[in-house]
Amino acid sequence: TNSASEYDSEIMNAVEQATPAAKGDKTGSDDDTSMMSGEDALVLKAAELAVDAGQLSTTALQRRLRLGYAKAARIVDELEQRGIVGPSEGAKPRKVIMTPQELTEWKLRLAAKGNQIDSTGM
Structure with missing residues (x-):
């Protein structure tokens, strides 16, 4: 009953392609925060909200x-990390x-790249 396991190579290849690679350490990676395109839209929307309000909190x-x-x-x-908001100041x-102008320029660069946020930040 302890025979060797048999695996279908097509299924194994599909699983390997669908499973995200482990990130390991963050030094030297192309994009330390590796966000999906759906999250890219959230990052952009958050940047717009921040610039419009002049401040940003996690709660907001x-x-x-x-x-x-x-x-x-x-x-x-x-x-x-992208230089859009400053560091944490405790509960503030x-x-x-x-600036609003820099945000507009960043959005134009994103549009030129196909709306993909990359590791260069802006």
Whole structure:
């Protein structure tokens, strides 16, 4: 009853292609935050909300974009890495670093790239 397992190679290939690769350490990767295109739209919307309001908090993103805390916090971290919002100041909302003009330029660059946010940030 302890015979060797047999696997269908087509199924194994499909599973390997559908499973995301492990990220390992973050040094030298093309995109440390590797967000899906659906999340790219959320990052862009969050950037617009931040620039319009002049400040941004995780709680504000949760309310305005109807997100859970973890996803909203990841997006805020993404915006900080991209230089759109400043670092955390405890319980205070984060200050917005990007100007409306810079946001417009960033959106134009994204449109030229097919709306894919990449590791270069802007």
